[in-house]
Amino acid sequence: MKKANQLNKKWLGAGILAALAASVCCITPILAILGGLGGVASTFSWLEPLRPYLIGLTIIVLGIAWYKTLKPQKEEIDCNCEEDDKKSYINSKSFLLIITVVSALLIAFPYYAGIFVPKQETKEVLIVNQQDIVKLKFIINDMTCSACEGHINHNISELEGVIKVNTSYKVKQSIVEFDTTKTSVEDIKKAVDETGYTVSEYKKTE
Structure with missing residues (x-):
């Protein structure tokens, strides 16, 4: 009887x-927005x-797992107790394929994280x-991705008197247009602090 392909669970x-x-x-900024987890957003930055x-x-580990799964197995005579392993779904190619797809989706998450960020509602400011x-x-x-941008935009836009906010993780900045009679710089800094990120400085811009 051929010995079934064994996937090393620790490697997977x-x-x-x-x-x-x-x-x-x-991932954490998205959880922060959807679940109100606040300052955990920058915990893993x-x-x-x-x-x-x-x-x-990840690629190396999955490559080893696929190699062990696909390489030809030598014919071995063994006890019938291996029949259970042979039928085990966790040791199948299908399970490894699922693990590979999930890993690929996790790795690519920063590129599509923006779709999970709630769209900002247009506010009318008198x-x-x-x-x-x-x-x-x-x-x-x-800030590391569009999810970070979305989290900061979301918090700042909740402030009264904020007319427009545009955050970019690439240049590490957020441009905020607001009414100083309704919102202060300290209010904006506090809103950013609540996301887990920190304002290092601010200045006027055109």
């Missing part, structure tokens, strides 16, 4: 964990520099005096 577990760790810094290595580790309207650029560190 390591592959999934590595794939999850590669994108967890972009320190993993971002390790992302290429974690992706590489402007009494145009001189009270200012536009400031807030420098915000540790």
